[in-house]
Amino acid sequence: MPLVKPTTVRTGPGSETVPAGRDPFGPDSGRVSAVAGPVPADRAAGTATLLEVTDASVVLGGCAVWSAVNASVTEGEFVAILGPNGVGKSTLLKASLGLLPLASGRVRLLGRAPGEANAGVGYLPQRRSFDASLRVRGLDVVRLGVDGDRWGLPVPGRRSRQAAATVDRLVDLVGAGGYAHRPVGQLSGGEQQRLLIAQALARGPRLLMLDEPLDSLDLPNQAAVAGLISRICREEGVAVVMVAHDVNPILGYLDRVIYLGQGGAISGTPDEVITSETLTRLYGTPIEVLTASDGRLVVVGQPEAPAHHSDRHARS
Numbered sequence: 001m002p003l004v005k006p007t008t009v010r011t012g013p014g015s016e017t018v019p020a021g022r023d024p025f026g027p028d029s030g031r032v033s034a035v036a037g038p039v040p041a042d043r044a045a046g047t048a049t050l051l052e053v054t055d056a057s058v059v060l061g062g063c064a065v066w067s068a069v070n071a072s073v074t075e076g077e078f079v080a081i082l083g084p085n086g087v088g089k090s091t092l093l094k095a096s097l098g099l100l101p102l103a104s105g106r107v108r109l110l111g112r113a114p115g116e117a118n119a120g121v122g123y124l125p126q127r128r129s130f131d132a133s134l135r136v137r138g139l140d141v142v143r144l145g146v147d148g149d150r151w152g153l154p155v156p157g158r159r160s161r162q163a164a165a166t167v168d169r170l171v172d173l174v175g176a177g178g179y180a181h182r183p184v185g186q187l188s189g190g191e192q193q194r195l196l197i198a199q200a201l202a203r204g205p206r207l208l209m210l211d212e213p214l215d216s217l218d219l220p221n222q223a224a225v226a227g228l229i230s231r232i233c234r235e236e237g238v239a240v241v242m243v244a245h246d247v248n249p250i251l252g253y254l255d256r257v258i259y260l261g262q263g264g265a266i267s268g269t270p271d272e273v274i275t276s277e278t279l280t281r282l283y284g285t286p287i288e289v290l291t292a293s294d295g296r297l298v299v300v301g302q303p304e305a306p307a308h309h310s311d312r313h314a315r316s
């Protein structure tokens, strides 16, 4: 029987999306300005359920990736999806977005069926990087998030100015002003990641879904990008669901974690979930969680992914 501890589901006032072409942070947007100060406490700590996964399962290539998963994300929360390689962390994001089908159960994203509300979600897929020879500027990468759906067609003057202003605000927000004019292929991994986060914020999403945004960054850059994501969550009121291999760079910022194991998931606060007892129960094998002298958590004995999942990235 899968080990699943359903998360608390709080209900709220439903959802809305920002129509394409409107400045997502403009005065009529209902959104918090990308350069404004902290959001009011009631907005940052809202009660609307943005993502609700109920008794869900996904089957890929004839094999169950996970089943009977329950999880939720509430407005303003910072939630990490954790677990070993191949356990289905990216699959949970993709199924939530309607990019992969559910075999059973239900997902509601911003109060709607998967795929119906994606304009209100900023999604950063796994392992995006730019070829070193790419001459496109960082600014243009962010701009693609604002009006990339127009496939290069010219936009009227006022909308073009609005889009440029939005790009400027987003570049400031992620601290990329010093290098956004340079070709993106020449930027460091951390700089590229900041620009991609700005792109994901371009439509003024209520929810950011980030798939291993700290992957392949060095420790100082992991800390800096983790701090940036937390600031976006707290100050802009954008909920964050982030897939991570290592919880340590984000541990101090997290409201909750969803820990995936073979057959199910457990969610709760990091203190509740990342314990020897809970992970041993999830994996059905002895797991030890050790705390290093600097406060970092080390999970010992975590099982590897099932063998049939070894070619996962080739097919996703």
Ligand SMILES: Nc1ncnc2c1ncn2[C@@H]1O[C@H](COP(=O)(O)OP(=O)(O)OP(=O)(O)O)[C@@H](O)[C@H]1O
Pocket (backbone or CB within 6 Å): 060, 061, 065, 083, 084, 085, 086, 087, 088, 089, 090, 091, 092, 305, 308, 309, 310, 311, 312, 313, 315, 316
């Ligand atoms: N399109 C697909 N067809 C068949 N199997 C797939 C497909 N996409 C993913 N899988 C399998 O589903 C499993 C879960 O993949 P997923 O990428 O979600 O894992 P993950 O936990 O995010 O892994 P990692 O930590 O390595 O990124 C993988 O082992 C993979 O082999």
